[in-house]
Amino acid sequence: MTKEELFQNIQNKESYLCVGLDTDIKRIPKHLLKYEDPIFEFNKQIIDATHDLCVAYKPNIAFYEALGAKGWESLQKTIEYIPKEIFTVADAKRGDIGNTSSLYARAFFENMNFDSITVAPYMGKDSVKPFLEFDNKWVILLGLTSNKGRDDFQKMDLVEGGKLYEKVLRKSQEWGGESQLMYVVGATQAAEFESIRTIIPNHFLLVPGVGAQGGDLELVSKYGMNSQCGLLVNSSRGIIYADDTVDFTKIARKKSKEIQLQMTEYLQKYL
Secondary structure (H helix, E strand, O other), X not given: OOHHHHHHHHHHHOOOEEEEEOOOXXXXXXXXXXXXXXHHHHHHHHHHHHOOOOOEEEEEOHHHHOOOHHHHHHHHHHHHHOOOOOEEEEEEEEOOOHHHHHHXXXXXXXXXXXXXXXXXXXXXXXXXXXXXXXXXXXXXXEEEOOOHHHHXXXXXXXXXXXXXXXXXXXHHOOOOXXXXXXXXXXXXXXXXXXXXXXXXXXXXXXXXXXXXXXXXXXXXXXXXXXXXXXXXXXXXXXXXXXXXXXXXXXXXXXXXXXXXXXXXXXXXXXX
């Protein structure tokens, strides 16, 4: 999917919502356990309930890997079920030496046909470049995350000035442009969005942390949005686990609609 196609979908739906499919067999409604593939059935019903309100889905790969071969089957069926116009994110956080990264890229881009994959930048250029060799596929590089441990490394002061995550943002732009690279920037860091946008003004940001993690959607939108929106704001638990009864899809849709309506307002206000 191209940057222009993604922005067009955002405009059409008046939404920049990404729904995280962090599907845990221990948390899905119990009545789904009777199905042959409960994980896929849960995802299928969530997608049916929300696909007109979001522009992206983000399966967290660990939830599928933990189930072995059956989990991979559920993931493959999920990706094939998602409407083609919706952007897909493999939240895999891969990052290894070049030949291994090449195989990871083939697995997620060729075999499973994801539009994008999250990648850790710690090993540098040669670990990231293999993911950038696929047309209309995206690398979403970890920039400033929303977890507590981010301060251990990401916000370290550098001798030459600035923070380590800022060095990552600047250096990685030498590897790929705004039509290939996105960045993960945690929603709990709204105060830093303005300065981040001075470094990467035109790139899309994948923003976790809205909803269950307490991120402020308006601040993210005000300081993170650019002329092509430039945001994919993710909500996982706040949508998919908002209810655990037979009505879980109704509540998931209700929660998604609430966010989508806010996004419509912010697109009109800040775009």
